Amino acid sequence: MNTASKLTLAALALVVAGATTAQAQGVNGSITATASVQAPITVSGTRGLDFGNVFPGISKTIAVGDPGAGLFSVTGQASTQITYAFTLPGNLTFGLNNLPISPWTGYVNTTNSTSGGSTFPPSAVAANATLSGSGALFFFVGATVSPPNNLPAGSYTGTVTLTVSY
Amino acid sequence: MSRGLLVPLVLLTVAAATLAAQGVVIAPHAVYIDARVRSASVLLYNPNPEPAEVTISTFFGYPVTDSLGRIVLRTVDRPDSTAPSAAGWIQAFPRRLTVVPLERQTIRLLATPPPSLPDGEYWARLVIAAKGGQVPITGVTDTAKVKVGLTLEVRTIIGMAYRKGAVHTGVAISRLRGAVVGDSLEVWSRIERQGNAAYVGTIHGSLVDSAGRVRAEFRAPIGVYYMLEPRYAAAVGALAPGRYWLKLELTTEREDLAPEVILPSAAVRDSVELRIP
Amino acid sequence: MRFRPLSLALVLLGPASLAAQGKPITVQGVRSLTFGAVLPGVPRVISRTDPVNSGQYDITGANNNQVQLSFTLPNVMNGPAGATMPIVFGGNDAGYSQSQAIGSQVAFDPKQSFLATLNKNGRGSVFVGATARPTPTQRAGSYTATLTLTVAYFP
Numbered sequence: 001m002n003t004a005s006k007l008t009l010a011a012l013a014l015v016v017a018g019a020t021t022a023q024a025q026g027v028n029g030s031i032t033a034t035a036s037v038q039a040p041i042t043v044s045g046t047r048g049l050d051f052g053n054v055f056p057g058i059s060k061t062i063a064v065g066d067p068g069a070g071l072f073s074v075t076g077q078a079s080t081q082i083t084y085a086f087t088l089p090g091n092l093t094f095g096l097n098n099l100p101i102s103p104w105t106g107y108v109n110t111t112n113s114t115s116g117g118s119t120f121p122p123s124a125v126a127a128n129a130t131l132s133g134s135g136a137l138f139f140f141v142g143a144t145v146s147p148p149n150n151l152p153a154g155s156y157t158g159t160v161t162l163t164v165s166y
Numbered sequence: 167m168s169r170g171l172l173v174p175l176v177l178l179t180v181a182a183a184t185l186a187a188q189g190v191v192i193a194p195h196a197v198y199i200d201a202r203v204r205s206a207s208v209l210l211y212n213p214n215p216e217p218a219e220v221t222i223s224t225f226f227g228y229p230v231t232d233s234l235g236r237i238v239l240r241t242v243d244r245p246d247s248t249a250p251s252a253a254g255w256i257q258a259f260p261r262r263l264t265v266v267p268l269e270r271q272t273i274r275l276l277a278t279p280p281p282s283l284p285d286g287e288y289w290a291r292l293v294i295a296a297k298g299g300q301v302p303i304t305g306v307t308d309t310a311k312v313k314v315g316l317t318l319e320v321r322t323i324i325g326m327a328y329r330k331g332a333v334h335t336g337v338a339i340s341r342l343r344g345a346v347v348g349d350s351l352e353v354w355s356r357i358e359r360q361g362n363a364a365y366v367g368t369i370h371g372s373l374v375d376s377a378g379r380v381r382a383e384f385r386a387p388i389g390v391y392y393m394l395e396p397r398y399a400a401a402v403g404a405l406a407p408g409r410y411w412l413k414l415e416l417t418t419e420r421e422d423l424a425p426e427v428i429l430p431s432a433a434v435r436d437s438v439e440l441r442i443p
Numbered sequence: 444m445r446f447r448p449l450s451l452a453l454v455l456l457g458p459a460s461l462a463a464q465g466k467p468i469t470v471q472g473v474r475s476l477t478f479g480a481v482l483p484g485v486p487r488v489i490s491r492t493d494p495v496n497s498g499q500y501d502i503t504g505a506n507n508n509q510v511q512l513s514f515t516l517p518n519v520m521n522g523p524a525g526a527t528m529p530i531v532f533g534g535n536d537a538g539y540s541q542s543q544a545i546g547s548q549v550a551f552d553p554k555q556s557f558l559a560t561l562n563k564n565g566r567g568s569v570f571v572g573a574t575a576r577p578t579p580t581q582r583a584g585s586y587t588a589t590l591t592l593t594v595a596y597f598p
Contacts, residue, residue, distance in 0.1 A: 026511075026595035031472035031498045032587055033530060035481045035520055035575050038209065039422035039583040043296075044189030045318025054312045072320065076195060077422040079386040081237040081396075083229075092314060099314065128236035130386070147312055155313045163321040165227075165239040165291070166195050193482050194583070209480045272480075424584045425523045 039077060043164045047071035049141055054099075054156075057149040062142045064107040065114040070141035072162045073112070078135040083165040086122040089158035092145065099156040100146045107140040114140055126165075189320045190218050190265055190296045196366070197292065198427040199256070199277050201330035208258075208273040208292065208324075212265040220265055222258040222273055223293045224326070226251040228364075228391035235354060235397025239291070239323065252288035252328045255279050265296075277328050285331025287363035289391065295321045325389070327364065335429045336360035337367075337390055337416050339436040344373070344412040346442065351382040351402040355414055355436070358393045363429055365390040367418040371398055373440065374411045381405060387420060405442045413437040468504035470594045476571060481528075484579035491538045491572035494545050498571040500592045501543065506565040508596055512539065513556040515591040520575070523584035529576040530588060536572045543568040 049070035054060055062068045074082065086106075091098035109117025110132035120127060122141055131137050139162060191211040199206045212218045226249065227241040245251035259274045279288070297319045341356040353371045365388075372383035382402035388394070417433045476498030478487045489496045504510060514537065519527035538548030541562045548570055551557040561567045569592055 026513075026593045027468055027470050028515075028591050028593040029470035029472045029500050030589050030591045031475050031500065031571075033476040033478070033498065033517070033520055033573065033575075033590055035478035035487065035528060035577075035586045036424070037481050037483060037522065037528065037577055037581045037583050037586065038193035038424070039195055040191045040193035040209075040211075040482050041195040041322060041324065042189060042191045042213075043320040043322045044214075045320055046188075048318055049316045051314040054314050056312060070316065070318065072318070077387055079384075081386065083237070083239045087319075089316075092316070099312070126238050128232075128238055145314060151312055153312055155315065157315050157317060159297075159317045159319050161295075161319040161321060163323065165323040166325070191482055191485070193480065207480070209482065211482055211485060213485075421524075421582045426585070 041076040041164075041166050042074070043162065044073050045070070045160075045162070046073045049143060049160065051145055054145060054147055056147045056151045059144055059146045061144040064105050064119070064140040064142040066142065070160060071112075072139040072141070074131065074137040074139075074164055076131055076135050076166060078131060078133050080131045080135070080166065081128060082131065082137070083126045083128055084139070085124055085126045085163045086141075087124060087159075087161035087163070088122060089160070092156035092158040094152070094154035094156045097152050097154065097156070099151060101143050101158065102146075103144060105142040109138050109140075110136060112138050188214060188216065188218065188296065188318050190220060190294070192294055192322055192324065194423070195324050196423060196427075197275060197324065197326040199275065199326065199328045201277075201279070201328065204277045206275045208275065208294075210265050210271045210273060210294070212267055212269060215267050217267060218265045219297045220263050221295045222261045223295075224253045224256060224258065224290050225293065226253040226289065227291045228289055229389055229394070230392070231394045231396050235395060237394065237396055250286060250288045251290065252277065252279070252326065253290040256290050256326060256328065258292065275326065279328065279330070283330060285333070285362070287333050288328040288330070289364070290326045290328075291323050292326050293321055293323050295319060329363065333363040333429060334361040334431075335363040335365045335418075336431045337365045337434050339414055339416065339434055341395075342412065342414050342436045342438050344438070344440050346402060346405060349401060349403075350399045353384070353398045353400070353412065353414065354395065356393065356395050357388075357390050357416065359390045365416070365418070365431065366420060366423065366428065367416055367431070368420060369396075369398070370415045370417070371400065372413050373400075373402065374413060375405075376409055381410065387422065388416065407442050410440045410442060411437050412440045468502070468508075468510070468594060468596045470500055470502045470592055472498070472592070473501050474499040476573060476590060478575045481575055481577050481581075483577050483581040485577065487575045487577070489572045489574070491536055491548065491550070491570040492545055493572060497545070498590060499545075500569040502561065502567045502569065502594055504561050504565050504594075504596055506561065506563050508561045508565065510559055510561060510567075510597070511556050511595040512551075512559055512569060513593045513595070514553045514571070515593065516553060517588035517590065520586035520588040522586035523582060526582040526584065526586075528578075528581055528586045531574045531576055532571075533574065538570045540568045540570065545570055
């Protein structure tokens with residue numbers, strides 16, 4: 001093999017080597033995954049105030065510790081003070097018929113229990129409470145309905161509103 | 167129990183369970199709008215199996231303390247021209263919506279401030295009212311004939327702040343005092359905001375004995391818009407007579423808020439001696 | 444030195460021959476995988492077919508060339524003050540599209556390597572989705588991570 005041929009082979013070898021090197025290589029590209037965590041607050045009507053059967057002429061009371069008591073729950077940042085207020089109906093209504101509901105009772109606790117907390121009178125006047133160390137607060141609500149003797153049959157409804165300022 | 171009786175009972179139980187919770191998850195719990203962007207968003211998530219009907223509104227208000235040291239919201243129906251109210255020019259879209267179960271929905275907040283608005287921070291409150299489906303009315307129709315049910319509605323009020331230009335904040339502590347009442351350490355202080363923006367941070371109080379041991383402490387988020395005289399309480403065990411130090415520290419550290427919305431400020435500390443007779 | 448022009452010509456021919464086989468291979472991240480606002484305790488799933496939030500890479504190379512795709516995936520996204528948020532990739536969370544259309548993908552497991560063939564113009568796209576799993580006590584703030592796609596080619 002003459003010198004020219006040797007150099008030609010060498011050059012070819014370089015080309016092949018280059019290709020081999022390219023074959024072994026990969027290229028890469030990157031993207032970013034992004035997320036933004038936002039601390040939430042949740043105010044929930046967890047359980048409706050349930051009077052069950054109501055009979056004309058017979059008052060019925062659901063106490064805060066009864067299974068039928070209404071329950072609101074609040075979750076948010078631990079140890080945060082909140083302001084709360086209730087908007088309560090004076091009557092439950094069915095068409096033009098009224099079913100008086102009063103008085104109201106309340107119990108606030110940092111656990112889902114009616115022991116270890118404190119009673120409060122639910123009202124439109126703003127009051128203050130503090131979320132637990134795990135960011136929880138529970139409001140139990142009870143009331144008394146006083147159906148008149150002549151209360152027409154029907155479904156009597158109303159709305160209980162809890163307002164929480166964070 | 168016969169199969170025919172079992173089925174209706176089971177169905178009734180399921181219906182009561184699925185209609186139990188009503189309300190939406192709201193995030194963030196404090197909204198900051200940059201004047202260069204003039205918009206922000208609030209995320210609503212309905213974790214319940216029932217659709218939630220949501221209405222949005224705004225008003226002006228800020229936290230203050232009452233005579234008992236409780237932090238309450240002061241609502242100003244008609245803020246005058248000197249009040250840093252953004253309630254009149256921050257609008258929410260949409261203002262009425264239904265969030266279907268296990269879905270998210272975004273509320274857009276758009277600010278259209280007056281053209282000559284000076285630099286500073288402007289406040290408003292966002293009201294998110296959520297109403298779930300009708301609470302099931304229980305009762306035996308044939309015998310009682312009067313059925314009673316109450317719908318639950320919840321309103322959540324969160325803060326909004328619009329920041330334009332240079333904004334800075336800080337606090338000054340004065341009148342720090344404390345007392346051990348029963349099994350609690352009660353701490354009072356006067357905290358005044360400095361600068362032109364609300365101070366948002368964390369308050370940390372502690373009672374330290376002569377050996378340097380912490381005997382009681384509390385830590386809570388705090389937002390000082392003008393001035394607060396809050397009362398904090400912390401559980402404390404039996405204390406031997408002697409001298410103790412009551413320490414109070416405010417920092418702008420908040421794990422529940424994104425760091426970029428926090429206005430940093432140097433920690434502020436104060437302490438007083440507390441003697442237990 | 445009369446042999447030198449021939450040698451140089453061959454050396455120069457090398458790259459020219461490679462170019463004739465197709466374009467140099469490139470991979471470019473063109474769209475981030477975006478979870479957006481995330482609530483603590485509520486997993487956020489982004490599908491690889493999500494046209495706005497899925498991640499996307501574009502690949503160019505030799506026409507009809509076969510390439511091997513492999514990901515380097517994070518387990519967590521990094522947030523403020525050292526906080527991390529788990530990110531999970533399912534077996535169906537990556538997709539390859541020869542037509543570069545998000546609606547026309549062949550799914551593959553991003554945790555395994557995948558052989559793909561570039562189209563007749565030497566192009567293809569990879570789409571990726573994932574699930575962010577914030578803990579119930581996840582600290583507020585922005586979280587990020589890097590997803591790297593490595594493309595090995597076989598000339």
